[in-house]
Amino acid sequence: MKRFNYLLDPLFLICCGLYVVNRWVIKPHVHAAFFHNWFNDGLLIPCALPPLLLLHKLCGLRNHDAFPTTGEIAAHLVGWSVLFEWIGPRIMRTTGDPWDVVAYAVGAVLAFVWWRFDRITPLRKTADEL
Template sequence: MKTFAHPVFIVCLALFCLNQLLEWQHVYVAPLHYYLDDLLCMPVVLTVALAVERVYFGNDSFVLPLNYSLWAVLLFGVFFELFLPRLSDIYTADVWDVLYYSCGAVLFHLSINKAPEPATEL
């Protein structure tokens, strides 16, 4: 699927996996440890949503409306920054995380969430 072949998605997914691998090995690089996953979250999650919508509608030119991203940022912010920290002390509420979710959503809309360019014939 062409949606998953977008270079920005590939870089975001690779950076996310690399960060997780480092954390698994107990290597913590501040501030990447604190905020990189939050920044990369929306481009990865919204690209998956975009791919699903394109398959569902059978339209490779489908783009996610802006309100999808706004809802995603709101829901992730409420769940991960308000709800989970109240359930357990292992989670920390951080308003900066919401800022990084928002930046990731902007990155998604400016780069990945575009209709593919039509192929030109020679």
């Protein structure tokens, strides 16, 4: 079975790179609402879940090195959606955006597909192949 490489996972690295490009290259020059409002939201699961799962592993809360499970992805998607779009806006006295949750969900589904199907993710390598 292939192992999840956490901070060396290709999807994590690609999505972190996309975040940087959007933040400092695209957003200052492109005024499309998608890049300003939802692009980075779609990167939430692929960028935030691997480091968090590594922390879970180091703390003994995760007892395997398999790719993120459906439950792990879904639980973090729901938890972060509630935190960022319901609790956070009430504390900060702002308005939550339901479209952000849609972006989180799209990113989660795409990450799930990447992490699940070998035929779709030829870039993924096992820890032994690195």
